[in-house]
Amino acid sequence: MTTVTKAEGAPAPAGPEGFLSVRDLQVTFSTEDGPVKAVDGLSFDLHRGKTLGIVGESGSGKSVTNLTILGLHDPLFTTIDGEIVLDGKELITATEKEMEKLRGNRVAMIFQDPLTALSPFYTIGRQIAEPYMKHTGASKKAAWERAVEMLAKVGIPHPKERARDYPHQFSGGMRQRAMIAMALVCDPDLLIADEPTTALDVTVQAQILDLLKDLQREFGTAIVFITHDLGVIADMADDIMVMYAGRAVERGTVDEVLRSPQHPYTWGLLNSMPRLDSDLGTPLSPIPGSPPSLLTPPPGCRFHPRCTFRDRVDGDRCVTERPLLAPDRSSACHLGAEQKRTIFIEEIRPRLG
């Protein structure tokens, strides 16, 4: 029995290394019940100006990964292994001072709930001006003007006056716009967006998503976009990485992953989600069971306890052997390539209506 614990993709990717390269990232939290491996051997690349969508449910490790990139994990309870290279610079071993220079400047982040993610104690203008002053050395006045300019850019009406408001005086959509203004104030190369529209209403979500796309075109920012919503990812991303229980299970371009998905988990996600144009006659086909506890993750393929195609793999490889994920278009599943294609076309696609 061989359990593969090496990097998912083993060798380095064939193409040119990305602007952001993550290699064999391992993140372990120590908890009262024991160590929890929240991210287990994750590798991916992101190129300048592109958007990588990371899809996964709660506990899949998608948010943890991105806090780790910024070094925002709690060092007291977290151990990290692997490599995170941003534009040639290794981040895991970087000092706190170096990371501070990077955060908000070259790498910025926006969070899910803009109400809790903005400080209730300071004006919106000040919160946007703050990183600008720190990273560019601008004066207070210049930074304030920059904040107003950014607010105007993201579509806050009367930005001069609104900059003096506190977050609670903004509506939900406005707050997320302010958050985006804050993230983009130093014109970062990389923006990490962690479920930025989950807390918003659908019409506001559509505005914010389009705004992000338009701003990305203007600023040339690379985006890591984290979400649980396949529809949002279809709208936003160039490439997709699907995560399950701390590991990437499938990756490829948006078209590849959504139109010809190869991994049973991705199939499950697509099948369990109704669409506005799906067939009404077919009931949803949910994924049975629930995601595993990361305290005692299943051996081999972590999806095997919920997988309906496990019996199509010879022997007990699903239980004993971790399936590999290649750097390019691939899925971490022991089914053969031809098998995956046939199953999707014959069994999955028809049910998608």
Next chain:
Amino acid sequence: MKEDLVLPATRETRADTAPEPLLEVSGLVKHFPVKGGFPIRRTVGAVQAVDGLDLTVHAGESFGLVGESGCGKSTTGRLITRLLEPTSGTITYRGQDISHAGRRQLAPIRSEIQMIFQDPYSSLNPRQTVGKIISGPMEINGISPEGGREKRVRELLETVGLNPEHYNRFPHEFSGGQRQRIGVARALALEPKLIVADEPVSALDVSIQAQVVNLLQQVQKDLGIAFVFIAHDLAIVRHFSQRVAVMYLGKIIEVGDRDSIYARPRHPYTHALLSAVPEVTLTEEDSPQRERIRLAGDVPSPISPPSGCRFRTRCWKAQDKCAAEEPPLIQLSGNRNGHLTACHFPEDPTTEAREEDIVLDPALAALEEDRN
């Protein structure tokens, strides 16, 4: 734009599917007072959560209620179950007016109208066993089913796909999806005729949502229970409901059968809402694109909603008439029976892409202008 010929709406237009309405709501209003003022605090205004609502739910039907936050859909659910008392208007359940019914009058009806809540974590008492939670409604209503309550609870657990052996476990031993199943079992305990499900799956993970949706659908079909399904997820509502009402700022702005609302919407807001749903497109490239409408700003405050048509402040078709005159909820010409729209200047009944996108958001418009 053509002026539509407008026909007065007739109630009970869906006589073909159900003879008698199970629940009828008319002119329903719920205002929550806002306190303020100086020197003496008094009521200075009201959150007009629900403001003049008419709807009918037939026996065994699934009725969807969609809308964004603050539209009053949850308040409506709580009014129907009489967890709240309406400010005015009537709620008639099987011919009986329950709008202001007291505890005692409601007692027999309470068992027939049940509710399923959004949060499977806070809606179950953590100190009670599953058996106690599910048998609670039977106890309160003094109902002893044949073979005893425990037997009934075990049956219910089986119905919702849980192990009957888990009778003595506590809620924290279950996952979110399983807890929501317990909530469903509790709602089924009294053999209700109507279940109001308020965002029953939105707190759950995607892969679990489908399990609960399927369970509810199965319950609805097998037991013939009518559902008022409240959700913000348009695709899930479409999947679950035969008829759908779209709410905006305390009013129903469009209601109709599923197909009318999703494929032939007339109200600009319904168009905007549908166009905003991010979708995985599985169809081929050459199939028709969906229209793109991007509204500006957020929903206005329900404390001082706009005059006339409430959507007019964000509508691209708004004219003076919209501010002066509230559009009645009526059947427009060309609409199917029962498809009612409250709009002076309705849109064409299609969701296909227009020649030009409607982008009202100034920031988006500016950025896109630059590019072109």
Next chain:
Amino acid sequence: MLQFIIRRTVGAFVTLFLIGAATFFLFVAAPSDYASLACGKDCSPQRLADIREALGLNLPLAQQFWDFMSGIVTGRDFPTGHCSAPCLGVSFYSGDMVWSTIMDRFPLTLTLTAGGAVVFLLIGVGAGMIAAYRRGTLVDKAATGASMVLSSFQIYFLGPVVLTILVYGTGWMEDPKYVPLTQDPVGWFVGMSIPVCVMATIFTAQYTRMARSSMIEQLAEDHVRTARAKGMSRKYVFLRYAWRGSLIPIVTVLGIDVSSMLGGAVVTELTFSLQGIGRLAVDGAVNKDLPLTMGVMLFGAFFILIINILTDITYAWIDPRIRLS
């Protein structure tokens, strides 16, 4: 904000009046007769009547209450002389003016409260903040451990121990006593240092724990993480973002502690044989001295209400959500 202060002040006066009324009528309803208590053993009917007359107990109840309450605002004339506003009446027991008795004792209570608060806020909150900043280190463990031990002590235990060591054993210090600050600042400081420090020690321990946990909670807030994600240094975020939020629970508890201490720190005063407001309250209750008890009650209530308003103003200063709503 001004509206809020005015509204709260008016409310405070109403509350004071209600407290006065409640105290008064509860006392009157009590089964003992003050006049016969004041009269003593060899009491003649004539003397009893005189006493009733002198204490104003012959008047109708409503009149008595009105006289008492209006005396606070306008002053009042007694057969024994004029009592200027705020007049809280004359003690049945000692015959002294209640107001001047309270004013006699108040500086001590104020010293105890203010001194204690300064010590436990500086040391307690400071230690808690440092422990939170250095969470998981030896500093944190030492602070947490020490505060656990100290907060389980009581004044009536720690007080005698300190007295035994510093006063009776080694003779390094004298018995605690109160010397007015205006008379002898050094004597004031030395005389009150033991009670203030002993009382503050126990509070310090509680405030350390509270400040630490409140700070750790704040550090886990989303907006604190956002500030870090903007590139702000840990120290900056700690001092600008987290600190402010962590103040709210501390201010809440501080308000409760200070107002109850101003109403009299009975246990501390008894432990160190000091004559403060707390002692006065006990005396009033034991001697069934209605004017004194009412006076102390109203005096204490006044502080509770004032501190409550100050606490709310502090909230508004800390948190714009409160200020601007």
